[in-house]
Amino acid sequence: MRTLVIETATQSCSVALVADGRLVAARHAVVGRGHAERLVPMIAELPEGGRAERVLVDVGPGSFTGVRVGIAAARGLKLGWGASVGGFSSLALVAAAALRDRPLPAGGAFIAAVLEAGHGEVFLQRFDAMLSPLDEVRSLPPDQAAALIGDAPAVGNGVHRLEGLVGDRRAALPDAADVLLLPTALADLPPRPLYGRAPDAKLPQ
Numbered sequence: 001m002r003t004l005v006i007e008t009a010t011q012s013c014s015v016a017l018v019a020d021g022r023l024v025a026a027r028h029a030v031v032g033r034g035h036a037e038r039l040v041p042m043i044a045e046l047p048e049g050g051r052a053e054r055v056l057v058d059v060g061p062g063s064f065t066g067v068r069v070g071i072a073a074a075r076g077l078k079l080g081w082g083a084s085v086g087g088f089s090s091l092a093l094v095a096a097a098a099l100r101d102r103p104l105p106a107g108g109a110f111i112a113a114v115l116e117a118g119h120g121e122v123f124l125q126r127f128d129a130m131l132s133p134l135d136e137v138r139s140l141p142p143d144q145a146a147a148l149i150g151d152a153p154a155v156g157n158g159v160h161r162l163e164g165l166v167g168d169r170r171a172a173l174p175d176a177a178d179v180l181l182l183p184t185a186l187a188d189l190p191p192r193p194l195y196g197r198a199p200d201a202k203l204p205q
Helices: 035-044 064-081 090-101 142-149 176-181
Strands: 002-007 012-019 022-030 054-058 084-088 111-118 121-127 138-140 154-156 169-171
Touching: 002 035, 002 064, 002 176, 012 035, 012 176, 022 035, 022 176, 035 064, 054 064, 064 084, 084 090, 090 111, 090 121, 090 154, 090 176, 111 142, 121 142, 138 142
Parallel strands: 002 054, 054 084, 111 154, 154 169
Antiparallel strands: 002 012, 012 022, 111 121, 121 138
16 A cells, blocks of 8 residues: 655655555655645655555644645545545654664653744654653743753754753754654544644634
């Protein structure tokens, strides 16, 4: 079975086509806010236009608009292709790639995935060496996030906000091609947005 992977939760936009546990093809670009314009052409560049029996999409947390662009595309392909749709978290994907490139040292308790959350805050989730989540996704001010991270490594596009607060910081963006690093439980989330905090706008009471 082939799976199309869509990642649009940060300033990067990436897609990947995987089959039988291997990467067939992938595209990745840093686009800022241009996900809606770039995503469909990137999918079209994949073999057979990226057509797959399953679509996996990044459900966040991250950019409100980016997350919704990816999920809308996944839902459209579900209708057009008759594909099934599942989700994965941007935080888990960043943590998985970081652990592949630099496993935790002996005695290292966890790695912290840290992504931009807006309003001067960061999204934070901690994972152990086996990529098991140690807590829920949270949106926190940098000082509160740093208190939870301590001496552990922090990775993601939000680590610049931890300058002077956390020593081991690695800037990184999620990449759809890394989805094969995720355990099954983290690659089968409901395909709905994971915002990580309550929406800024509230309905009138």
